[in-house]
Amino acid sequence: MSIRLLALIPVAAAISLALSAAVDAVALPLFLDTTGTILATALAGPGVGIATGVVTSAVNTLRNPTFWPFVVVQIIVALYAWVAARAGLFRSFRTAVPAGLGLGVIASVTSTPISYLVFGCTTTGGIALTTALGKALGLPPLGACFFGSFVSDFGDKAVTFALVTSVLHALPRRTAARFPWALRAIGAA
């Protein structure tokens, strides 16, 4: 791994964790905690993306220990983002947002068993409340847990993909060309 890609990993992980300040300012029910993972993958490929996801989870765990079991989700997100980058799905919002919605489904399918078995679906207040709503609607326990994860992940991942697309297009071409996957991800190579 080159020094530049090594330097990218902590920056991307810190982006994931620092974006909460921007989310708080606009009061939207979003996490954006996979932004750095998706961005690092789109710029530098799956190895850097997975490393970013693992580092993000490790550092986030020091703030809130419930994050560590979800490191698997970060790895799945990196692999999915790599496929999306290879297919050039970051070329416009029209392709990125549906890809993000697809990731939302995959992320909620991956996180549901962890949330159900380890935390009894109580990972965050929002997820617990939507799970309670799912139960009230007559869903079985695992179905209600999936409903809670799905509601929180579906929109979040679409917004994350849109944000990463904005960043990739706003990067000067000369800067983007220093990363091995950036131009291919936006369909420019």
Add this chain to the structure above:
Amino acid sequence: MSRLHPFTLLAIAGSLPALAWILPAPAGGAWAAAVALVLTLTPGARPGFTSVFRTAVLTAAPFWLFLLLLHDVPTTVAIGLRITTMVASFVWLVATLEPARLVEAMVAAGWSASIAYLLAATLSAVPVLKARARRIVEAQRCRGLSPRGGIAARLRALRALALPLVLSALHEVDERALALETRGLVPGIRRTPLAPPPDPALEQATRWALLLGCLAALVWRFVLPRLT
């Protein structure tokens, strides 16, 4: 406690939640949670980390509330004790473990300096980027950006706040790469730690005992019942 070797602190904080999940509920979880909460009461927290016990209890409390909302009382107690163990162990770990000592210990143990760098650089970059994010929020508000209104307006505001933050962070990558290269942090190079934390034989034995204890509990709980 903070004088213990960083790997010992990690082993204690990792094995307690593992035992809470492996041992039968609720007794196993109760024992593990009790030990973890007692740890939060022991002295030796880093400067700036006061009332570790209170932090652990306040962090774990919402989980109990949500569990009661979703489950019956026995399930709430079983899962709640496990989560409390996990929360208390990690809150104690964060309060006692100095990141710089962990990096020194990792380098001394022969870990790649790159891995140690990733952890230390992220820990130091997060507060810097968070402070920058707050400055960007204030600057954009001064320029008339309103974070209120419908979802579309809020998403536009989010883009205006997030984009400068992410782009400025990415522009730093080259500077960081240059700094790393200057300091000789190339993959595969073994570095010499300046002040490696002492690792007495007793602590090494304790770590092995904790690992073997978790493995024995796993076998006793899940493998032996299938054999008999």
